[in-house]
Amino acid sequence: MTPFSKNMVSVSLWITVTILFGSLCDGGKILVVPLEGSHWVNMDILIKALHGQGHSIDVIRTYNSWFVKENSTYYNSITIPNTTGMDEEFVDDMLSKLIDHERGKSHWLSAVQLYFDITSSMYKIHKMVCQLITNMFESEKIMKALHDKQYDLMLTDPVWGAGIFLAHKLKLPMVYNVRWTTTGEGHFDITPSPLSYIPITGSGNSDKMNFFQRVKNVFYYFLMNFQYSYFNLPQYQALCDKYFHPPVRFHELLQGADIWLMRVDFVFEFPRPTMPNIIYIGGFQCKPVKALPQDLEDFIQSSGEHGVIIMSLGTFISDLPDDVTAEIAAAFAQLPQKVIWRYTGKRPSTLGNNTLLVDWMPQNDLLGHPKTKVFIAHGGTNGVQEALYHGIPVVGIPFFFDQYDNLIRLQERGGAKILSIATLDKNTLYAALQEVINEPSYRLSMQRLSHLHKDKPIKPLDSALFWIEFVMRHKGAAHLRTESYKLPWYSYYSVDVAVTLFAVVLIFTLSIFFILRYLCVKFCCRKRKTE
Structure with missing residues (x-):
């Protein structure tokens, strides 16, 4: 039997055991902080599957939540009072601005205006999320109830930072249901992402770029970083400084999830570097057809x-x-x-x-x-x-x-x-x-x-369930997390090493130069005295 055949047999045996005996993890308590819209649609599928495995699910929601219902048969909702979230009016306003821009006579000034309109809209969204975090942390009743539940896991969508804050506060291992984060496309937060062949969201590029497309890609990268660094990050970092002691960087919290369940696969996504704690579950919401009405x-x-x-x-x-x-x-x-x-x-x-x-x-x-x-x-x-x-x-x-x-x-x-x-x-x-x-x-x-x-040995949804339960069984997955997220940027890119090596070479070169110059001057002086 070939190694591939043996592997397929092992995978098939694992799936069979899971089907016959149910979850490989005792029923646990999972806290979920989701996002609205289509993000909730796929999170809801994960929640149903986890409930089917015998787990107890609590879901955080705002009082005016657009999609997350207050009453459900497969999860318990925790409604945070005096908080608002993204609603239909908010989306309709953004859509109207985009259509007006696209169908009008576009010029560079209108494109700049559109960029700042969208940036302002995203700022307002994250401001609402920060208010949600504040309302939870300032409520002794809510925080005591969450502490007393003794959850085993945080499952969250990192486009919003609320789940990240709660996981750190409650000291819970964290799993992401992710495609996007507060910074942009999820891969850019934890994996090497060369801009020469990895397109930035919004650039319209593929992985095959000519020179001008690569220039455009770099430009969009700096736009993305500008929006995050000056509009999104300061709001979250202010809450980190207020509520966490010792101080912690928000970006470090964001990068510290144990498992990233990435909602793509490489049939769809362009090939790129990845990390061992990224599990690709693209298409996990897809299923065989049922009879139509x-x-x-x-x-x-x-x-x-x-x-x-x-x-x-x-x-x-x-x-x-x-x-x-x-x-x-x-x-x-x-x-x-x-x-x-x-x-x-x-x-x-x-x-x-x-x-x-x-x-x-x-x-x-x-x-x-x-x-x-x-x-x-x-x-x-x-x-x-x-x-x-x-x-x-x-x-x-x-x-x-x-x-x-x-x-x-x-x-x-x-x-x-x-x-x-x-x-x-x-x-x-x-x-x-x-x-x-x-x-x-x-x-x-x-x-x-x-x-x-x-053509996969394990269905994406089964893979997602396995890794969520893996984190619950082992209280995290630290062995899969790279230490890069703890490094400052100059260490990550080895700028400090490069500067040190350059300084050593420069000092050595200058030393040789001054020694030779000194010897030449001494030799010339001695020669003049002799003459």
Whole structure:
């Protein structure tokens, strides 16, 4: 038997034991500090799975939480009074500014204004999070209740810093459900990230960059650091200075998680350096299809040989400006395919008989249906991962955050076509759909990626559960954490070593120079005296 075969047998045996005997860890107590929107959607999947393993879950929420419900059958909520979080109005305002910028006459001044508008919005989000932290830490009742629970683990999304603060305060091992942190893309916090082939979020670059693209990449890197260093970090560091003694750097707390459950894999992500405590669980929310509700199934079957197109812009974007939706609906009306569109706004006047508007859709099951031809998506991580899992090509319409970068990764691999909101109209959308439907390479590329994604010894969700329970069993995973996060920047980049070596070489060189100069002067003086 080959080493590979032996490994596969061992993995299969582990999975079988887990299925037959349940969790390999006694039921523990887990404290969860999540994020809103699509981040909660995938955190919710982890929470359900952990509950199924026999663990007790408590979830921190604000009183006006958009997605985290106060009552649940599989977790207990802890509502923090007098705190607000990100809501629909906040997202709608940001979306409106972005669409106005993209569809207006863009120039460099408007781009600068947009950057500071987004930076200001992110500052407000983190200010709300800092208020949440303050309200928890200042409440003796809340902190006593959390201490008395004696949790085994903190599970959090590090885009917000609240979970990081609580984990340090309660001295809990910490696991991240992560793609992004308060600083940006998660890898940049703990792994070597050469800017020559690792694109910065927002740059629009792939891992194949020419000189000017690398210049752009460096520029976006400094923009990202400027936003973090001058807007986000000072708020969190002020709380570190106030509540933690001895003093601690927030960035050190951020980097100190035991396990990083990264919501990508290298079928989707560009190859890059990584670390032993990063566990890749891309597509963990994907699953085999279930039967559709009868009304949806009937609508799909009525499409005949043409099939159906699915459109959804994710959890954050439920409606769009009227002129945009009118163009989209007009493009759909020209198609022979049927269209299922998740949309909650005003009904477009140009809507055709072939288009069904729905408030909610079983997206995973629709993408897995054999009659689905194309997925029109905004480019959120969950949506593109589900499209990849089911092998469905994508027409992408990105709006903000990481959406364009996600779609770039699919486009580079031949599975997607990107449309800008600035050029989106009925003609460009119709042409893009015709290209993706009629050109076989798009579907073939996505099916190839789907096969690669599924060809794994352990399912991503099983891997996530194993490592969460691993941290609970061993009270952390310090042996997997690099010590780099404890080093100051000049030590991390060996600047101190380089300066010391340079100084030694300089001193040695100058010493030789002055010795030779002294000898030459002495020799010349002696020669003059002799003459």
